Amino acid sequence: MTAGVETRPTKAAVPGMWRTQEKDGSGPLVPQLTVVSGAPVAGAPMQAEKGRPFVIRFGKHLRGFFDRLIGGSSLVSNDPVLDMRDFAWTQLLRDHWQAIRDEAIAVALRGDAAPSLATISPDHRAIAEIDKWRSFFIWGYGYRIDDNADRVPVTAGLVERVPGLNSAFFSILAPGTHIPDHRGVTKGLITCHLGLIVPRDGDVRMRVHDRIVRWAEGETLVFDDTYQHEVWNDTGGIRVVLLVQFERPLRNPGKWIADRFLGVVKRSAFVQEARANIGHWNAAVKQLDV
Template sequence: MRQKSGEHGDRAAPRVPDLNVISGAPAPGAPLAQEGNRPWQIRLGKHLRGPVDRLIARFSLVSNDPVLDVRGFAWTAMLRDHWQTIRDEAVAVALHGAAAPSLATISPDHRAIAEVDKWRSFFLWGYGFPIADNLARCPETQRLVERIPGLNSAFFSILAPGTHIPDHRGVTKGLITCHLGLIVPQDGDVRMRVGDRIVRWAEGETLVFDDTYQHEVWNETSGTRVVLLIQFARPLRQPGKAIADFFLGFVRRSAFVQEARSNIDKWNAAIRRLDA
């Protein structure tokens, strides 16, 4: 059954932890951190990813186009078949109170593109690391997502009404992104540009794309858009796979990922204290 946009909002404003205490992010309106102040691993990775991505693309077993054919990834049918079950768990946990923090809170490197409270995320996996507290609350989604080959990340991505996510790009060509539409408002336009392609979501449908192309998102509706966002390993032949695995291992060990993992744990702990 199609949900009416906006009907999942909480009736009372939830108590939330202090975003800045948890993430170390500057207060809203404060200047953003300069690139030179970020950990050296993050700065080095950003310089390396262009040449590494070009190498990976040479050995890809699937298209390098901005948007890929979902029929090339058989497991996406499993998500489409069970989308309502996944949606129901997302509504029950990720849209309840303050369970899903803003992406800017979890990852300060996203602060330049993610307005506080506009783009929220409820992580199940992040760069190969399971988020045990959140998985326990979504057992059916966990069961389905664990079957995805090369799973890297999985989370409910929640976009508030009137949000524009500016032009940005992903971390590595070694990963491909899949969105499963869960709640898509119908009273306006909610869309994404990937490279030179404009795409739109539909409830119960999957969209597969390469997020290393510059992309941006608009939610020009009065409702909240929710998708299950999956990142998975790009099918590669050697030596491309070895190159992609090495770079991804570098990213997983970096402050970019470890800082985000720590912030998720702090957020969940703070929520438990508020609910006690």
């Protein structure tokens, strides 16, 4: 599922990702992490938009219509922030939050194991601050990231019990990070955050529509990311949450619409590129014994 690791990868296989240790081009190739960490490239926003699935690029003009259909079929609230008691499985995360945090510290926060989200997801290159919003993917759009999941077995086992699991990753915000106002692509998905590391020397918060919310270690926060939202980490420490996206409980016709939308996105080149980027990153850092 992820890219294999070669003893000496070629630049043709992973363009721009590798450099030699010596100025004359000799010596072993090592990862060029300043390249794969999401450094801006001329034309990148346009390329990212062109690479998005048709249903996202052109469907966004009808997004309000489809979101209303999905919202009208929802078996849970359509509020910006939802009641975690409507999702009984969140108790599993709260019960085991310390074990999840320990795995995040031991694996995802070690060296360069977690790339910037802009590196992985074409859809985040316009909003993710370079190297300030990092991610360690366990699942992505219905695909298990075996290389990563096997390194965090407790966390992987727990998220795999989430009904309708779509994505799960450790979301890591550096001190001073501001993630600008943005929104998710479909009301067919709901997002849950489990607080793992929350600095207390300042203010770390998120605005969801007209609500300001804050994380607490060991607590879950469930929200609808199709509402405009933005995040600030105005502290001197990193903020780490386990981010889980899962399918909204629906009846038809909303379920029919959401299932087909997500099916198209999952099979798209857009998502396959993100999977390949994770594989390339993991292959690169393995060369450094991270």
